[in-house]
Amino acid sequence: MTFSTAVTVLRYAAFTSHPGGGNPAGVVLDAAPLSEQQMLAIAAEVGYSETAFVTFGDEKRRRFTLRYFSPLAEVAFCGHATVATAVALAERHGPGELVFDTPAGEINVETTADDDGAVRATLTSVPTRSRPALAAEVDAALSALRWDRADLDAALPPHVAFAGNEHLILAAASRARLADLDYDFEALAGVMRTYGWTTVHLVWRENEDHFHARDPFPVGGVTEDPATGAAAAAFGGYLRTLGLAPTAGVLTIRQGEDMGRPSDLTVEVNPHHTRVRVTGHAVVLSQR
Structure with missing residues (x-):
């Protein structure tokens, strides 16, 4: 263009x-x-x-x-x-x-x-960090998402994680919950502006080293991101903070599947370093 x-x-x-x-x-x-x-x-x-x-x-x-x-x-x-x-x-x-x-x-x-x-x-x-999300932050986000606390995976607690931007991390208890994303665009945008989040990183853990993710991005004027490298890095820092990174230190995130734009992100977490590595290809689209 x-x-x-x-x-x-x-x-x-x-x-x-x-x-x-x-x-x-x-x-x-x-x-x-x-x-x-x-x-x-x-x-x-x-x-x-x-x-x-x-x-x-x-x-x-x-x-x-x-x-x-x-x-x-x-x-x-x-x-x-x-x-x-x-x-x-x-x-x-x-x-x-x-x-x-x-x-x-x-x-x-x-x-x-x-x-x-x-x-x-x-x-x-950049160096990552992660902290437990406050109850008020979680309640506000869940309300805008039209989720309940029962929809969350108790083994992966809500956090606000940083890797250049801040992202609220919420883990869904099931793949079906993650797939059924129908949120209030303006309400979630307002919550994210209030707390300074760039995306809400919604994840479901398939196993120790493979996750599925969705990232609403209403503050950017976009309903959802099909692949979010910054959030993936923040998520790697989150797992490191909680001591939940895979034994081998490498995990994959499948994102965009529910949007029809499947994406694959490889995340490397070193327990001795706060920086996280994220790998992926990129291909040319039609220049119009």
Whole structure:
């Protein structure tokens, strides 16, 4: 897509190897001349949950400055747009290490090419943290979601987890509860603004190292994200805090299935470090 400002927006789907899956992201590789208002307007026109803007680049050092905008506001960090941007840069400059300076902090990304040429990216989050959610926070979110406390998995307590942004984590007691998502958009957006959450990360644990997730994102003007790398990193930190990370330290999150855009996120948790690694592919979508 080319806007009247002569800015070209690339379109990628992140956390998938197929254009029909993953989370679409806009990527602007030369956003240095753009104002904040112009970036927000472009993100709104693109209409994806986030568009990433490279506002400075040092190709020799492979270091870039990124800003992220939803259709409604700037966000400090976005995992799927980071993966999309890293893959776009790797396709142009070759795979290898990248460093992104973001409003949330420095993000290191490793890009590699598979045997079939597909590019994957592994981002390392800023230090994560997680705390138990307050009763008032949980009650407000459950009311907007139209869930009851009986719908929650008592073995995975509600937390507010951080990996660049804050996310409320609620674990569903069943896959059916997770699949039946019919929430009050305006009410949940209001709750999230009150408490400063970027998404509500809804999960169901299939087994120790495989989870299913959904992420309502009404504060960004989007009903739901089909893949949320920032929330996946925060969730990894949550499991680390609770001592529930898989023995091998690697888990997978299946997201977007109930939206018809299946996505796969690989999360690596080290019990000795607060930073979490999140891996996924990204593929080009039709540039329209």
